[in-house]
Amino acid sequence: MGRDRGVGSGGRRVAGSGDKIFGRREGEGKEVLFGKLRLKAPAKINLYLEVGHRRSDGYHRVRTVLQAVEWFDLVELEVRPGATRILLEVEGEAPPGKDNICHRAAALFLEASGIEAEVRIRLTKRIPVAAGLGGGSSDAAAVLRGLAHLTGSGLGGGDLFRLASRLGSDVPFFLLGGTAVGEGRGEEVTPAVQAPPLPVVLANPGKGLSTAEVYRRFDLLPPGKPPQGGPRPLLESLATGEVAGVAPRLYNALQEAACALLPEISDLLEAGRRAGALGVLVSGSGPTVFMLPAGPVEAEAIASRMREVAPVVKATRFCSHGVVLQEHDP
Template sequence: MTILEKAPAKINLSLNVLSKRDDDYHDVEMIMTSIDLADRIELERLQDDRIEISLESRYVPNDERNLAYKAAKAFKTKYGITEGVHITIDKNIPVSAGLGGGSTDAAAVLRGLNKLWSKDIPLNELAELGSSIGADVAYCVYGNTAIARGFGEKIEKLSSPPPCWIILAKPDIGVSSRTIFSQINVEELFHPDTAAILEALEDKNFSKLCNHIGNSLEPITFAMHPEVQHIKEAMTHAGAAGVLMSGSGPTVYGLVEQQSKATRIYNGMRGFCEEVYLVRLIG
């Protein structure tokens, strides 16, 4: 038996760091939405009690360091599964990009194993298990548009954004979320207006959404990697209505209503970096 799962990337419409916790994590408030750039996950049963990972990427490990491996191990442990699984990951989402590539793979493994082993576990229970694997995994179990609170484990579904095109531009660097978060001084951070973004989503107001998207981590990443700021400035100058860095970076995205304008910006951004994508929202 083989199960196929789509693992969509995400972008942050907001990332607000509220405070540092006693456990060294940070309390955050993040509004995220899924886009149609996705990895594909294939799961096959193994009779032996082992986990195998196959993928063609020199940047992603195929052992217990992989979040997909950790998800399978956590699932097997929690639900007493003694069969094994072979996991094939077809990577399309850039690595260390702020797009949730590892987290969405882990979430897809949890959803897929639920089907492979006929467990009928509700999504909220899978999301709780996912939160023990990585901060964005709980959100990725659900996908679509949601707000994540706590360290990312408290998920509330939201109205989807108004229809638009998204241009993604990733410079040829990787950014470690752990490194960026270690540089945070909460008192010095910019805090996005979450309430205004929620209103824009509810009203399907594209202009209001673009005017209020925000990311507390941008100044930190910009200081460490000036090329990320240059890409944001270039995309803004090219005419994208709303431009923001996703996650801890380095990917920058732009929101555009008209396909012709989005295509023009996409073509222009290809002069700034090799990894540029033109995608849409899921749903």
Template sequence: MLYVKAPAKINLTLDVLGKREDGYHEVEMIMTTVDLADRIGLESRNDGQIRIISADRFVPDDHRNLAYQAAKLLKDTYGIKKGVSITLEKKIPVAAGLAGGSSDAAATLKGLNELWKLKLTVDQLAEHGAKIGSDVSFCVYGGTALATGRGEQIQELTAPPNCWIILAKPSIGVSTADVYGGLKLHEVIHPDTKAMIRAIQEKDYELMCESMGNALESVTLKLHPEVSTIKEQMTKFGADAVLMSGSGPTVFGVVQHESRVNRIYNGLRGFCDEVYVVRLLGERDSLD
């Protein structure tokens, strides 16, 4: 069995610039990986089948699963006769705005590259990832990056200023399609992506906190008022900045001083079952 880590991501910024002819939205976002991760186990099969094994009842075990799609894409593209059993040990909440499914797909691409000895470069894997989903390319690279286009064009950034991240996910799932469907482009509040890039390059923690923004937040907050409650509580308990990740519903708070972390964590546990304290990973993994 070959094991690969699949880390979650958060959006420090998420901007929507317009609707594209292909039906997707043109986005500009800064994403970074955190040390909350699924573990993907890959085992070769001789019957040519792709099997998904997961104890999480919310995880599809068929062609809807992005890890399944990643395996099928490599199998079809490179004429692989062997099959694979993909065991998903989920730690990242499902339908949470943390790219859990996309990260599982990226880890599957990286793992099968090794298992099936395909000798593909990370750029080639990211290209394949873009065919599966908008966040998969970023998840192949990991680290911190500016993502543009529909999210598949990746420009590497240095690690953000070091800090603690507190993640809180209410017990609801959010459909990304519904959130984008409810977005009124003329009402979008655009985050300052350039200021965030500067904050990251200059390791300016205060500027990073000031520059956080998510154009989808207003839509999700209308659909799910409990997301607003978590944001308010996190701010009240002392987070330096608070934002929803992706299309939600997970909210994250940024904290520089460890002394405040426990207070926020314990305070949120009263409102929310799923609360995590994590660190930023910040840098890209190599394929070696």
């Protein structure tokens, strides 16, 4: 796997295709850099998800513990001088053109920064869509961060977080990554004590679930009672790195609704338990199920068992970052 790094200041050199030096273009009192770079956009899981009543704006108030994991989409960006135009190429399963959140992220960034430029995006999808893993949100965060580096727009971190929250509830988290607590509708993210790189196995039934449909089903169910102490006991256990302490504190208020809409999820949950996972839970609105094993050896054994019942299985681990620049192909 290639090395990951940030971007320096001054006469900046950028990781990416050909490791190109930025060019420069001046116009209307603003100096605009242009060039190429490549970013890795990780998936996430929700280790804890508490859902409140629907707010007046139609969203539900949530409290969640988000964890980035090493399953990456690749986002390649190129900025060229010229009239504003956004070109998107997608490899894998994802919406094309303006229906793709990457296109919307680029358009929003250019509007907010006042920059005129041609933006070319190549998205390589590896994270399943509509899976509860935040893949599209991570891709959008990669576009925002990458364009901020490429254009020298002057938009700061706070500006990027505000743009991210306009794109989706999970997008701000991926600018931060690692282990974090999300509140509000999920867009208010606060770093937590970072969990170690614990092994995790993800299993997806090969079908997607609409987040809106899961929340509508949730609203029809009797209100559940979140664990005593909220996410605090889970966060304390994560800090120790002891899976045996983390596993019993996993919680997802949407799990029942997701299982009701897609019964295959219940089958995956049961298969994960039978395979020996210490903890098994639906991630977000589903349908992906994640399993916490005792260690790396157990993770491979669980993944092997899960491949007998699920078309998409990934054995990986927690990671401590969000979207990052990458120098070489993985």
